[in-house]
Amino acid sequence: MFGVAAAATGCGTAAGGTGAQTKTLRYQGWAGDVSLPELAADLGYLGDVKLEWVGNTISGPQDIQSAATGQVDFGGAFNGAVVKLKGAGAPIKSVIGYYGADKDAYSGFFVLEDSPVKEPRDLLGKKVGMNTLGAHHEAMLGIYLKRNGLSAEDIKKVEPIVVPPVNTEQSLRQKQIEVGVLGGILRDKALEKGGVRKLFSDFDLLGPFTAGTYVFTEKFIKDNPDTVRIFVTGVAKAIEYSRTTPREQVIERKLAIINKRGRNEDPGALKHWKSTGVAENGGKILDKELQIWIDWLTDRGEIKPGQVKLTDLYTNEFNDLAKG
Incomplete structure (x- = not known):
């Protein structure tokens, strides 16, 4: 997925040497959701810069790979995927954070209420269902186990497996897995039904x-x-805007955007939106938010020590709000 040659420059649509700059940004959306760039455009925050939707993506890694190869002009993914793609030689740079974890926007690792799993060591030999391997949730599991004193050999005895998010709650209740990762509307619905207990969450682990x-x-x-x-x-x-505007108004605005664009989407999940989860003012990027993934991928042997440098990974130079 990350085999992008360093030669892939992703030239985009710029006029380059003429000094003219593109005013149209090609991008991929998410079905049934309104991204922050789409919200910014609707609020008039992008001035004379226009967005050109070229289709939807179902994967952050795919989205940033499309940006790296010039199929779109920008893309977004979890920071571990950004580090991994940079390590593969892709000439990309992060410019702003766009989602994260807080008390309202978090991914929880849930067990059944009567599960014998109560502490990290109880996870040995157990199956943990998550949406994809080698990404955010597997990293959180590894960090949780390592911080609680489990050795590398012990950690290998915990089995992360892929379970589609819409099937995770059912798989947990039917005891096909011992732990299931749930976030957003799927987490809220499982908690409403009861009978499940949170073991830990990414927010518990790392704070906002x-x-x-x-x-x-x-x-x-x-x-x-x-x-x-x-x-x-x-x-x-x-x-x-999302942080300071009443939640109902943000949801109302997003629903109006979905209705206007006419992509034949189900907006149901939007009604459960609570927060972007972005930690810093204006999405300012911090060293630690990328360093954690450099360390994790280095520990796993997926990148070499020193292969990816923070100074090459991101910049806050273009974020006027991050300077305030």
Whole structure:
């Protein structure tokens, strides 16, 4: 998934040497959801920069790979995927955080109420269902086990397996897995039904943190610095709008956007939206939010020590709100 050659420059749509900068940004959306750039555009925060929807994605890693190869101009994914793609030689750079974990937006690792699993060592030999391997949830599981004193050999005895999120609660209740990762509407519905107990969450583990960032290629940034600044600062304003506006009004706005764009989507999940989870003002990126994934991927042997440097990974230069 991450085999992007360093030569893939993702030139985007810039006019380059002429000095003209693109004012149209191609991107992928998410079915049934309104992304922060889409919200920013609707609120008028992007000025004369326009968004051009080219289709939907179902995967953050796929989205940033499309940005790296120039199929779209920007993409977003969890920070571990960004580090991994950078390690594979992709010339990308993170410019703003866009989702994360807080008291309302978190992924919990749930067991049945009467489960014998009560502490980290109880997970040895147990199946943990999550949406994908080698990503955020597997990292959280590994960090949880390591912080609680389990050895590398012990950690290997815990079995993360792929379970589609919509099937996770049922798999847990039918005891096909001992632990299931649930977030958002799926978590809320499982808690409403009762009979499940939270073992830990990413928020419990790390506190409030930004988990994912939007990226452009380095060439796109170099050729279009003003456009990137408008985009990044506009998204930053949309983050603060989402943080400071009453939840019902944010949901109402997002529902109106979905209705206007006419993509034949089910907006049901939007009604359960609570927070972006972005930790810092305006989506400012912090060293620790990427360093944790550098460390985790290095421990797993997926990147070499020193292969990915923080200074090459991200910049807050284009985020006017992050400077305030």
